Amino acid sequence: MLVIPRAVTYVAAAPLAFAGTVLAGVAVVAARVTLLGSLALAIDRALIQARPFAEVTPLLVVASAAGLAELGIRVLGALAAARLSTRVLGQVRARLVAALVELGPGWLRGQRAGRVQATVGDGVEALQGYVSAYLPQLAVATIAPTVLVLLGIVIDPPAGLAAGIAAVLLPLSKPLWTRLVGDRSRAHWEAYATLSARMQEALAGMPTLRLLDATGDRRAEIARDTERLKRENRSGLAISLIAYCLATVAVGLGTVVVTVLAGLGLVSGRIGPLTALVLVLGVAEVFRPLLELESFWSAGFRGRAAAEAIDEILGAPRPLVMSAGSEVSAGSGVVSGGCSASLGGPAVRFERVSFTHPGSAAAALVGIDLDIAPGETLALVGRSGAGKSTLVHLLQRWYDPDQGRVLVNGQDIATIELTDHRHRIAVVSQDVHLLGSTIRDHLLLARPDAEDAMLLDVLHRARALDVVAGLPDGIDTPLGERGARLSGGERQRIAIATAFLSGAPLLVLDEATSALDGRTEAAVMGAVADLRQGRTTLLIAHRLSTAAGADRIAVLEAGRLLEVGTPTALARSGGRLADLVAAQVVFA
Structure with a gap:
């Protein structure tokens, strides 16, 4: 997973907003399970048991209410995520400013101003998707599939275990991708910070560049830095896309396995039609949070690199021994x-x-x-x-x-x-x-x-x-x-x-x-x-x-x-x- 321990502590700035975002994500899964369960019961009563429409109508009402509830929960979740990102980004900026004040001019003299500016500005902004989307979805992708797999095991152990194995294998395959994406995210941020520093130096030193007739050389350097940034960006996105595609294939295979097991159970008489229908419809909800997490990899990709750059400033050794000593006489x-x-x-x-x-x-x-x-x-x-x-x-x-x-x-x-x-x-x-x-x-x-x-x-x-x-x-x-x-x-x-x-x-x-x-x-x-x-x-x-x-x-x-x-x-x-x-x- 694209997680940095210090970055996780950022959400402590807004624990209620983070909890609200996670609960909204879990509630969305619950609403969808309710919707699908109601539809499964409605199909079973209408088509298999041939019950009167009056007995099916309440289930359709429940399904409709669950669908509307999902929409409302998503809106509340978006509001909580917006509050989370606002609070976290504000506190991270404040911590960065405080850290830079503590580090002092002496430390800043040894840094490229453009690189520090990129971290304080765009680096903090890059955390927005990381803290408001990726980290909450990571929690949802841990909680919801676990609960659904346990329910699946209770309903039908073979199908539930198959879904659980597939759900576990998907994140277990991540270490390789995490290393690749981590390398690419650092290279991407390095390219971006270098370009920002070069641009700022060029703007600040434009009179000198013109005096030395060096504007062409600096333009060529900026062009090379821009091309490097494009190359690193394409590389990182390609890895993320490949990872998402492979995850989609893995989820599809897991769904097929569960569907086949449910069908075999139905044929053998181990489970009834309603149980088989619930398993077939519900297996998608086991994997949906994991796929949504995959869709946030781009935010995780950029947020991880930005968090590492921010961590370099927050974790830099302070040149002063701070003391709450007495006032000057x-x-x-x-x-x-x-x-x-x-x-x-x-x-x-x-x-x-x-x-x-x-x-x-x-x-x-x-x-x-x-x-x-x-x-x-x-x-x-x-x-x-x-x-x-x-x-x-x-x-x-x-x-x-x-x-x-x-x-x-x-x-x-x-x-x-x-x-x-x-x-x-x-x-x-x-x-x-x-x-x-x-x-x-x-x-x-x-x-x-x-x-x-x-x-x-x-x-x-x-x-x-x-x-x-x-x-x-x-x-x-x-x-x-x-x-x-x-x-x-x-x-x-x-x-x-x-x-x-x-x-x-x-x-x-x-x-x-x-x-x-x-x-x-x-x-x-x-x-x-x-x-x-x-x-x-x-x-x-x-x-x-x-x-x-x-x-x-x-x-x-x-x-x-x-x-x-x-x-x-x-x-x-x-x-x-x-x-x-x-x-x-x-x-x-």
């Missing part, structure tokens, strides 16, 4: 109004911190001991791969250190509630991703209750009012995906305004003025200087001129801390920073 929180950091900001300490990225052989950080005083601005300097971003990511708890601790005001951040900790960190990065359709929407993510006056104030402090003035509807102007309507420098000023509004006492600046032209850089540098007031700031410096404005500089190389000191002291010491200054290095 009041001294490091947001103060009145939510737009001002606490006096001096919190103290930060990296205590013998070592870390290796998952899947990497080389350590990203080794034995880092570093203190940042309250309200201090510390610049991180080093070549690409030195560990600057990794150190910041540990502070943000994208990951937990393999060894050592990160402390805020003397408290290990691993013991602080994760959301509370992250609310106390504001980030202004090189590549700003604006969320929400307008500037207002993005700013309100930092403080949902902020009024217009507060929004305009932080925009003024970020030197971004001219950005708003240039938009037709001001802060309510649609900006496009990721804020595409704004330039890189304008997006960074909105990010600075967001940091002002959040009131976060910890600030991370990833060369916040790197995307600004010379005319606006000086103005924004003033905004950044205001933003740093009352905040503990960690600055990832890509230019030595930027690092020179920090209170202290920490020089990293190959994941190790080489030296820490004021810009003037380090420049005169003849150490690593002095070498970098002499070489006029620009860092990645």
Whole structure:
């Protein structure tokens, strides 16, 4: 059977709806058995016993009522199945989102965005037929034939046993098909996810593809991926069709055997005409649930592959040790109004911190001991791969250190509630991703209750009012995906305004003025200087001129801390920073 243990647990989101769907399926079988039994009695009385029509009429009424009841039960079953799929798909989406939040940006950086998007979107949708049709029918195909076979054995043991053997042999032949379909379902999903990832990358990187004149190559790759998906789809459907045809043949043979045994019993006098008629008509209902299960193999085929992809996310090792520890001390929180950091900001300490990225052989950080005083601005300097971003990511708890601790005001951040900790960190990065359709929407993510006056104030402090003035509807102007309507420098000023509004006492600046032209850089540098007031700031410096404005500089190389000191002291010491200054290095 196409069953994955974790996928079966999905129906726990709507146990009553699942039970209702299964009961409806069993009730349909019961209604059909009632209909056929009534018809068998009617035929026996009318044709064999030659009873008056008045004695046959009640049986025809019962048969008609059973037929109408079957229709009504099917409608109720469809409603229960719809409720089941709605509840299950909603909960699976919620679990996926929660899992992705727990896995964090660090895990996502190692994945293809298109593949994750395909799993969260189409993968969840592919579960609909699996949980609302295949799994309930699997239960019906287990319950109904078992009950009918037992009744058949009571009525006529030889015919009942023959029906039971045929009903058992049909699912026993499934392991081979299950392996084949399982392989094909995984290959189908792999082809689909690869195509989705390739398409998303092509759309996101279209300017680069055109610049490199590589659109033809990417088009050819997409065509190959599309052909692969078609091939896997045809292969999977062919296997499902063959399995269904063979099952139909097996059911036909089983029906023939039971019919022959019933006929022999009638000829030998072992059973009467009515019993023979009941067996011949009823044997179809033994196999009908099994055939209906076969018809849902396509849903099972796609649902199994999607469930495995979803399981990879839900079962992925979490990079963080989640803790329901205490809150951050009041001294490091947001103060009145939510737009001002606490006096001096919190103290930060990296205590013998070592870390290796998952899947990497080389350590990203080794034995880092570093203190940042309250309200201090510390610049991180080093070549690409030195560990600057990794150190910041540990502070943000994208990951937990393999060894050592990160402390805020003397408290290990691993013991602080994760959301509370992250609310106390504001980030202004090189590549700003604006969320929400307008500037207002993005700013309100930092403080949902902020009024217009507060929004305009932080925009003024970020030197971004001219950005708003240039938009037709001001802060309510649609900006496009990721804020595409704004330039890189304008997006960074909105990010600075967001940091002002959040009131976060910890600030991370990833060369916040790197995307600004010379005319606006000086103005924004003033905004950044205001933003740093009352905040503990960690600055990832890509230019030595930027690092020179920090209170202290920490020089990293190959994941190790080489030296820490004021810009003037380090420049005169003849150490690593002095070498970098002499070489006029620009860092990645």
